[in-house]
Amino acid sequence: xxxxxxxxxxxxxxxxxxxxxxxxxxxxxxxxxxxxxxxxxxxxxxxxxxxxxxxxxxxxxxxxxxxxxxxxxxxxxxxxxxxxxxxxxxxxxxxxxxxxxxxxxxxxxxxxxxxxxxxxxxxxxxxxxxxxxxxxxxxx
Amino acid sequence: xxxxxxxxxxxxxxxxxxxxxxxxxxxxxxxxxxxxxxxxxxxxxxxxxxxxxxxxxxxxxxxxxxxxxxxxxxxxxxxxxxxxxxxxxxxxxxxxxxxxxxxxxxxxxxxxxxxxxxxxxxxxxxxxxxxx
Numbered sequence: 001x002x003x004x005x006x007x008x009x010x011x012x013x014x015x016x017x018x019x020x021x022x023x024x025x026x027x028x029x030x031x032x033x034x035x036x037x038x039x040x041x042x043x044x045x046x047x048x049x050x051x052x053x054x055x056x057x058x059x060x061x062x063x064x065x066x067x068x069x070x071x072x073x074x075x076x077x078x079x080x081x082x083x084x085x086x087x088x089x090x091x092x093x094x095x096x097x098x099x100x101x102x103x104x105x106x107x108x109x110x111x112x113x114x115x116x117x118x119x120x121x122x123x124x125x126x127x128x129x130x131x132x133x134x135x136x137x138x139x140x
Numbered sequence: 141x142x143x144x145x146x147x148x149x150x151x152x153x154x155x156x157x158x159x160x161x162x163x164x165x166x167x168x169x170x171x172x173x174x175x176x177x178x179x180x181x182x183x184x185x186x187x188x189x190x191x192x193x194x195x196x197x198x199x200x201x202x203x204x205x206x207x208x209x210x211x212x213x214x215x216x217x218x219x220x221x222x223x224x225x226x227x228x229x230x231x232x233x234x235x236x237x238x239x240x241x242x243x244x245x246x247x248x249x250x251x252x253x254x255x256x257x258x259x260x261x262x263x264x265x266x267x268x269x270x271x272x
Contacts, residue, residue, distance in 0.1 A: 121185055
């Protein structure tokens with residue numbers, strides 16, 4: 001009799017733990033691991049018809065251009081000369097076929113993007129992609 | 141008395157685990173960011189040393205991007221009119237090369253909007269140059 005009273009007082013936490021673990025698994029699975037190249041300060045211009053990217057190319061260098069005009073590569077601000085050097089180095093490591101992805105802030109003047117383009121050209125590279133944010137409205 | 145003690149000893153200590161689990165949950169909720177789907181457009185760069193691309197060939201379209209407006213083969217247009225023209229031209233020949241010259245004063249979003257319209261029209265061969 002005393003035993004059953006003790007059982008009634010206990011809070012049923014099993015289902016709560018189940019839910020909490022499911023939430024943790026959800027966040028672990030959906031968290032983007034490939035964040036090294038994405039600058040959160042860059043708000044991309046929106047695009048409807050450009051092809052959405054599901055997987056980034058293996059050999060790539062991602063250059064971010066912030067609204068402040070800072071050119072970031074590998075989370076370090078770069079001048080045109082240092083960016084050229086860094087891209088040359090990346091090219092030597094990654095080999096032919098390396099693509100430079102330019103993530104320019106939508107409200108940044110093209111002047112800064114042009115600096116990146118010049119650095120890419122000076123580094124002897126020719127494959128470049130302009131990045132935009134997919135609106136997902138293409139099929140709607 | 142002895143029965144109660146045995147029951148207590150058999151209980152798994154859950155409090156510490158629940159604390160850790162909740163801390164993990166709070167961490168993931170705070171650091172979670174909505175995934176942003178990106179779209180990429182491959183563009184051709186000018187050959188090193190090339191001052192400007194030839195623009196007088198009949199199979200070339202030349203679009204200039206300025207701050208707030210565009211020009212198509214020298215004619216000033218708004219984005220919607222430009223889109224209509226591009227759609228019409230692409231129906232004739234979508235393989236023709238589009239030379240896009242961008243003013244340094246133009247915004248990046250204006251270039252992206254043009255690339256977006258070129259993609260919609262079906263143009264694939266896009267060359268981006270800086271307007272001197």
